[in-house]
Amino acid sequence: xxxxxxxxxxxxxxxxxxxxxxxxxxxxxxxxxxxxxxxxxxxxxxxxxxxxxxxxxxxxxxxxxxxxxxxxxxxxxxxxxxxxxxxxxxxxxxxxxxxxxxxxxxxxxxxxxxxxxxxxxxxxxxxxxxxxxxxxxxxxxxxxxxxxxxxxxxxxxxxxxxxxxxxxxxxxxxxxxxxxxxxxxxxxxxxxxxxxxxxxxxxxxxxxxxxxxxxxxxxxxxxxxxxxxxxxxxxxxxxxxxxxxxxxxxxxxxxxxxxxxxxxxxxxxxxxxxxxxxxxxxxxxxxxxxxxxxxxxxxxxxxxxxxxxxxxxxxxxxxxx
Numbered sequence: 462x463x464x465x466x467x468x469x470x471x472x473x474x475x476x477x478x479x480x481x482x483x484x485x486x487x488x489x490x491x492x493x494x495x496x497x498x499x500x501x502x503x504x505x506x507x508x509x510x511x512x513x514x515x516x517x518x519x520x521x522x523x524x525x526x527x528x529x530x531x532x533x534x535x536x537x538x539x540x541x542x543x544x545x546x547x548x549x550x551x552x553x554x555x556x557x558x559x560x561x562x563x564x565x566x567x568x569x570x571x572x573x574x575x576x577x578x579x580x581x582x583x584x585x586x587x588x589x590x591x592x593x594x595x596x597x598x599x600x601x602x603x604x605x606x607x608x609x610x611x612x613x614x615x616x617x618x619x620x621x622x623x624x625x626x627x628x629x630x631x632x633x634x635x636x637x638x639x640x641x642x643x644x645x646x647x648x649x650x651x652x653x654x655x656x657x658x659x660x661x662x663x664x665x666x667x668x669x670x671x672x673x674x675x676x677x678x679x680x681x682x683x684x685x686x687x688x689x690x691x692x693x694x695x696x697x698x699x700x701x702x703x704x705x706x707x708x709x710x711x712x713x714x715x716x717x718x719x720x721x722x723x724x725x726x727x728x729x730x731x732x733x734x735x736x737x738x739x740x741x742x743x744x745x746x747x748x749x750x751x752x753x754x755x756x757x758x759x760x761x762x763x764x765x766x767x768x769x770x771x772x773x774x775x776x777x778x779x780x781x782x
Contacts, residue, residue: 497767497771498767499526500528500529500770500771500782501525501526501527501528501529501733501753501770501771502527502528502529502531502733502770502771502774502775502778502780502782503522503525503527503529503530503531503733503734503735503749504531504600504630504658504703504705504732504733504734504774505531505533505603505630505703505705505706505734505735505736506518506522506530506532506533506734506735506737507532507533507534507552507554507556507557507736507738508532508534508556508557508561508562508565509551509555509556509561510554510555510556510738511554511555511738512555513738513739513740515565517740518740519569520740520742521737521739521741521742521747521749522572522742523742524741524742524743524747524750525735525737525742525743525747525749525750526753527735528572528771528782529572529573529574529780530572530573530574531573531575531576531599531600531778532565532566532573532574532575532576533556533562533575533576533578533600533602533603533630534556534557534558534561534562534575534576534577534578535551535552535554535556535557535558535578536550536558536578536579536580536583536586536606537558537579537589538550539580539583541580541582541583542607543581543582543606543607543608544580544606544607545607549605549606549607549638552603552605552632553605554738559575559578559589559590559593562575562576563577563593563596563598566597574597574599574778574780575593575597575599576599576600576601576602576603577589577592577593577594577598577600577601578590578601578602578603578604580606581604581606581608581612581615581617581618582606582612582614586614586617587617587618590618590621591621591625594621594625594627598627599627599778599780600627600628600629600630601618601621601622601627601628601629602628602629602630602631602658603630603632603660604618604629604630604632604639605632605634605638605639605661606638606639607637607638607640608639608640609639609640609641610639610640610641610642610644610645610648611641611644611645611647611648616648616651616652619648619652619655620652622655622656623652623654623655626654626779627656627778628656628657628658628701628777628778629655629656629657629658630658630660630703631657631658631659631660631664632660632661633659633660633661633662633663633664634661634662634663634678635662635675635676635678638661642663642667642675642689643689646693646696646697649693649697649699649700650697652699653697653698653699654699655699656699656777657699657700657701658701658702658703658732659690659693659700659701659702659703660702660703660705660706660709660734660736661706661708662678662708663675663678664690664702664708665690665708665711665712666678666679666680666708667688667690668684668686668688668690668691668712668719668723669684669685669688670685670686670687670688670691672688678708679708679711680715681711681715682715682716683715683716683719684715684716684719686719686722686723690702691723691726691727694727694730695726695727700730701730701731701732701773702727702730702731703732704731704732704734704752704756704769705733705734705736705737705749705752706736706748707748709734709752710748710752710755713752713755713759714755717759720755721759721760721761724756724759724760724761724765724769725765728764728765728768728769729773730773731768731769731773732773732774732777733752733753733769733770733774735748735749735752736749737749737750753770756769
């Protein structure tokens with residue numbers, strides 16, 4: 462199954478899309494020829510992110526020095542409780558659905574992979590995601606919906622991920638997305654063959670054992686090791702951390718001493734993602750490039766840096782690069 466899906470991804474081309482490359486791609490450096498010490502996989506990016514154009518996204522990824530990118534789509538727009546009656550459509554960021562991520566990856570198969578997702582309580586959710594998994598999707602996510610993490614609908618998603626052996630990327634945000642974080646370990650134990658990637662505010666706030674107020678989404682200050690998130694990473698081999706977004710960067714930069722030890726302890730469980738919506742791709746204006754810089758700064762060795770920026774993702778998503 463895995464080999465046939467990879468072959469499809471590499472050889473299929475959507476009619477009319479791959480014929481013309483964007484000008485920026487004709488002149489871009491060939492990041493695939495970089496030394497192994499310089500390659501980077503971005504496991505968390507979106508098309509049409511807050512209205513950013515495809516060409517702006519390509520330039521953004523070039524400026525960050527990204528070798529390979531995984532595009533994570535949104536579910537289709539619906540008015541349901543799971544989407545806060547439409548407010549959270551498009552991942553609350555104008556992100557486009559499955560077909561757009563797939564089409565873009567087909568047009569740029571050398572640089573881009575794609576995931577799949579759907580509003581989980583839609584009757585067609587599993588069928589929709591299965592379609593794109595058969596077309597070569599390398600992940601399910603990001604799951605960013607107002608549902609209980611242990612609901613019947615979400616467990617069907619986990620079962621689908623298990624069947625296709627792809628990771629599940631979950632956006633944890635208190636009283637907003639994926640409810641029941643304190644019960645999540647039960648799902649991790651129930652589905653030991655599913656690789657769960659935690660992401661977003663509530664996930665990263667809870668690296669701190671002293672984090673008491675879940676309403677504070679971006680806590681600051683010193684971190685005491687042993688929070689719920691860190692226990693998940695330590696106790697369960699199928700739990701991983703997605704370092705993307707402002708929440709990931711905040712977690713990396715709030716306590717230098719903790720961060721260096723944290724990256725060393727969990728060097729095999731953390732992966733780089735940008736989840737970055739700007740059109741710049743560098744300097745302080747780009748959160749994604751700042752996260753790369755933080756990983757390089759706080760990794761205790763080049764080996765750890767390589768794991769976080771490339772090797773872990775390459776293995777976890779079975780990219781074969």
